[in-house]
Amino acid sequence: MLPKEVGESLSYITYGLYIVTSVDGEKKNGLIVNTVFQVTAEPARVAISVNKNSLTHEYISKSGKFAAMPLAQNTTLPFIGIFGFRTGRNFDKFANVPYKMGPSGCPIVLKDTLSYMEVKVFNTVDMGTHTLFIGDVTDADILCCEHGVPLTYEYYHTVIKGKTPKGATHR
Amino acid sequence: MLPKEVGESLSYITYGLYIVTSVDGEKKNGLIVNTVFQVTAEPARVAISVNKNSLTHEYISKSGKFAAMPLAQNTTLPFIGIFGFRTGRNFDKFANVPYKMGPSGCPIVLKDTLSYMEVKVFNTVDMGTHTLFIGDVTDADILCCEHGVPLTYEYYHTVIKGKTPKGATHR
Numbered sequence: 528m529l530p531k532e533v534g535e536s537l538s539y540i541t542y543g544l545y546i547v548t549s550v551d552g553e554k555k556n557g558l559i560v561n562t563v564f565q566v567t568a569e570p571a572r573v574a575i576s577v578n579k580n581s582l583t584h585e586y587i588s589k590s591g592k593f594a595a596m597p598l599a600q601n602t603t604l605p606f607i608g609i610f611g612f613r614t615g616r617n618f619d620k621f622a623n624v625p626y627k628m629g630p631s632g633c634p635i636v637l638k639d640t641l642s643y644m645e646v647k648v649f650n651t652v653d654m655g656t657h658t659l660f661i662g663d664v665t666d667a668d669i670l671c672c673e674h675g676v677p678l679t680y681e682y683y684h685t686v687i688k689g690k691t692p693k694g695a696t697h698r
Numbered sequence: 699m700l701p702k703e704v705g706e707s708l709s710y711i712t713y714g715l716y717i718v719t720s721v722d723g724e725k726k727n728g729l730i731v732n733t734v735f736q737v738t739a740e741p742a743r744v745a746i747s748v749n750k751n752s753l754t755h756e757y758i759s760k761s762g763k764f765a766a767m768p769l770a771q772n773t774t775l776p777f778i779g780i781f782g783f784r785t786g787r788n789f790d791k792f793a794n795v796p797y798k799m800g801p802s803g804c805p806i807v808l809k810d811t812l813s814y815m816e817v818k819v820f821n822t823v824d825m826g827t828h829t830l831f832i833g834d835v836t837d838a839d840i841l842c843c844e845h846g847v848p849l850t851y852e853y854y855h856t857v858i859k860g861k862t863p864k865g866a867t868h869r
Contacts, residue, residue, distance in 0.1 A: 533742050537744075537815060540736055540848075541848055565708055644704070661823065664708070680712075
């Protein structure tokens with residue numbers, strides 16, 4: 528258990544909410560993360576941190592690629608629940624969710640997402656409970672309306688009254 | 699130059715604004731970054747991406763430590779300018795700024811900051827224009843009032859009308 532002041536101090540970090548998907552052959556899965564971190568602008572390089580226990584971690588490790596999609600502010604709690612609160616080991620998260628396959632071969636969720644970026648992983652860093660996947664953006668496009676408002680973790684927590692599952696980096 | 703759709707797609711990533719400081723012996727410096735990324739919760743581990751041309755990059759590389767402080771929403775543009783738009787090579791950024799030295803030896807800015815976390819770097823990843831510094835939180839505490847509101851990049855850009863300097867990851 529972390530000292531209370533550490534948790535409180537880190538609670539001022541600003542987060543978004545993103546669906547991250549990946550594939551293992553024909554199989555596909557996705558989960559929710561609170562940070563997509565743009566580490567350089569040119570080339571466009573991003574990093575994500577994924578819990579090692581998750582099925583999506585297994586898929587990204589195998590395929591070396593993932594897609595990340597910022598969620599819109601009006602995303603509903605049940606929709607977040609599909610990707611954020613269930614494991615894909617015994618449940619097809621895409622069964623009732625509109626999606627298309629992206630140019631790099633990862634599923635692009637088409638509901639409540641503002642844009643997507645497909646990423647080719649070129650470095651991984653073992654962080655203990657999580658792995659940091661760092662990669663180059665290979666494809667990206669807008670999915671939604673102009674000037675869409677992204678869902679922040681703050682809005683999710685205070686307005687949508689969403690909870691944070693065990694194993695998340697921010698809790 | 700990145701394709702327009704890549705820049706637009708990545709513009710939906712949610713950012714905060716943070717002062718990051720470090721030291722080189724008696725010398726101290728700091729700059730503004732838009733992301734502090736909590737990569738694991740236990741232990742509390744964070745990552746930042748810093749432009750290689752910056753003096754703070756040189757100090758973090760030498761000392762192996764940094765402090766990160768989320769800015770408050772009511773931070774003024776001139777104050778951001780001290781850390782964000784000038785180089786510390788020919789200017790003492792701390793000359794007129796209240797601060798204290800933190801337990802791990804990095805300067806903790808005491809104006810317009812909500813909390814601090816001091817971080818001991820245990821891994822660096824070369825990202826091209828930037829270096830990713832990954833480390834363990836060694837000390838952290840609240841600096842401000844309860845329930846302080848952090849400054850997001852969105853608020854900085856749309857309400858404070860702040861600009862983004864060249865070399866930033868998000869532009």
